[in-house]
Amino acid sequence: MSGGDADASVEGDDRDDRDRSTRRKPVVVVVEPETPGNVGTIARAMKNFGLTDLKLVDPPELSEDGEAYGFAGHAREDVLPNADEVTFDEVVANYHTVGTTAITGEDDQSHERFPFKTPAELRESLKAVDAPTAIVFGREGRGLNNEELSRLDEVCSIPADDDYPVLNLGQAATVLLYELRDLTVDETQLPDTAVTRAPEADVERFHDFFGDFLEATGQREHVREKNALLMRRLLGRAHPTEREVHSLLGTFRKANAKLEHADHLAAKHDEPVYPRE
Secondary structure (H helix, E strand, O other): OOHHHHHHHHHHHHHHHHHHHHOOOOEEEEEOOOOHHHHHHHHHHHHHOOOOOEEEEOOOOOOOOOHHHHHOHHHHHOOOOOOEEEOHHHHHHHOEEEEEOOOOOOOOOOHHHOOOEOHHHHHHHHOOOOOOEEEEEOEOOOEOOHHHHHOOOEEEOOOOOOOOOOOOHHHHHHHHHHHOHHHHOOOOOOOOOOOOOOOHHHHHHHHHHHHHHHHHOOOOHHHHHHHHHHHHHHHHHHOOOHHHHHHHHHHHHHHHHHHHHHHHHHHHOOOOOOOOO
């Protein structure tokens, strides 16, 4: 990669970070949830993936000592108690809306459920949307009906096994919000995993040691050459770290020394060396 390309890549990453920090995060809407536990599960998933604004259409009673708060984890402290009760009409009037459904149309003969996006496709689509957005989930048993879906701007469906594609409401919300995390999570708990490849001089030393090892095994020259190339391709794909290469160097150094010593003892005592091809 040229210096210019590298600079452009860094600028692109910085721009993505700025966009994520300034973009309005989606709100999550649940229409007529039947089970308080699912509301708590959704609240927990929201907190996991950087969302805070939960809106409920005709929800059940959510008592602090009940199932919803029990399932919400740390979201019981903010997401759940701050949830707003709204009407479906208010959601449609004030947000760019994405309806969720497990059952889609197969072609444009069913406009309510087609076209649809997968969660990954929705993530890419929403990157270009600078508008308040609502992700709308339906009831546990029936989901969103056709009339409701027809009033929403987009449809999203999670790909699943054709024999049983219907996810539990809390599971569906967790999967979808996970897929949208690049839009909503500024920083995860995972450390920076960028790998620094070992210095090429160390890698070449390893190939020298490996070549000596192959020679000591008594393989024919064309076999040694093939195996040496296979190892070079393997390390080329693996991008080993400096520590990994040094560990391999130590191992093959000892292996080569032992093979050399074995050959010396075999010659000294007029014993056959290791079998050779």
